[in-house]
Amino acid sequence: MKRFKEEIGIIGPKAWLIVFLVWLALTVAIIVLFTVAGKPGDPPFWARVFLTIAIPVPLGAYAALIAYVHADAKRRQMRHVLWTLLAALIPNAIGVLLYFILRDPLAGACGGCGAVVKGNFTFCPACGAVLGSVCPQCRRTVEPGWTVCAFCGTKL
Ligand SMILES: [Zn+2]
Ligand SMILES: [Zn+2]
Incomplete structure (x- = not known):
C-alpha cells in the first residue's frame, strides 16, 4: 500500500487538476442531461443518481491512470507524450496495458x-x-x- 501511494505520488498537481476536471465535466454533463433537458420517460431518480456516479467515476479513474502513464514514462525517460497519447486513444485500455508491458526499467x-x-x-x-x-x-x-x-x- 505504501508503494501504491508512492507511485500515485508521481502524478503532478496539474495532472490531478485535469483528472478532476474530467470527472467534474462528466458529472455536470450528466446532471444537466437529466435536469435541464429532462423529459418524461427518463430513468427514475435512483437510476439517475447511479449513472451520475457510475459513469464519471471510472472515467475519472481512467484519466488518473493516463496521468500516471505520463508521469511514469517521463520518469523513465521514455517518449512520454507518445505513450500518453497511446494510453488515451487506444480503446479498451490496450494502450495502457501495452505501456505496462513495454515500459523501460x-x-x-x-x-x-x-x-x-x-x-x-x-x-x-x-x-x-x-x-x-x-x-x-x-x-x-x-x-x-x-x-x-x-x-x-x-x-x-
Ligand atoms: Zn556518470
Ligand atoms: Zn561475456
Whole structure:
C-alpha cells in the first residue's frame, strides 16, 4: 500500500487538476442531461443518481491512470507524450496495458557523476562510469551471482 501511494505520488498537481476536471465535466454533463433537458420517460431518480456516479467515476479513474502513464514514462525517460497519447486513444485500455508491458526499467542516478541514466544502461552516457557489473570479455551486463558470463562463457 505504501508503494501504491508512492507511485500515485508521481502524478503532478496539474495532472490531478485535469483528472478532476474530467470527472467534474462528466458529472455536470450528466446532471444537466437529466435536469435541464429532462423529459418524461427518463430513468427514475435512483437510476439517475447511479449513472451520475457510475459513469464519471471510472472515467475519472481512467484519466488518473493516463496521468500516471505520463508521469511514469517521463520518469523513465521514455517518449512520454507518445505513450500518453497511446494510453488515451487506444480503446479498451490496450494502450495502457501495452505501456505496462513495454515500459523501460526505472531510471537511476550514475554513481560517478549523478546524471539520470536508464535502468538498462551498462555505462553512463555522461561520464563513462560502469553502472552495473560487466563481463570483461564481451562487455555485456552480468547479474550478481553469476560465475560464468551467460553470453560468452567467460569465467567471472
Ligand atoms: Zn556518470
Ligand atoms: Zn561475456
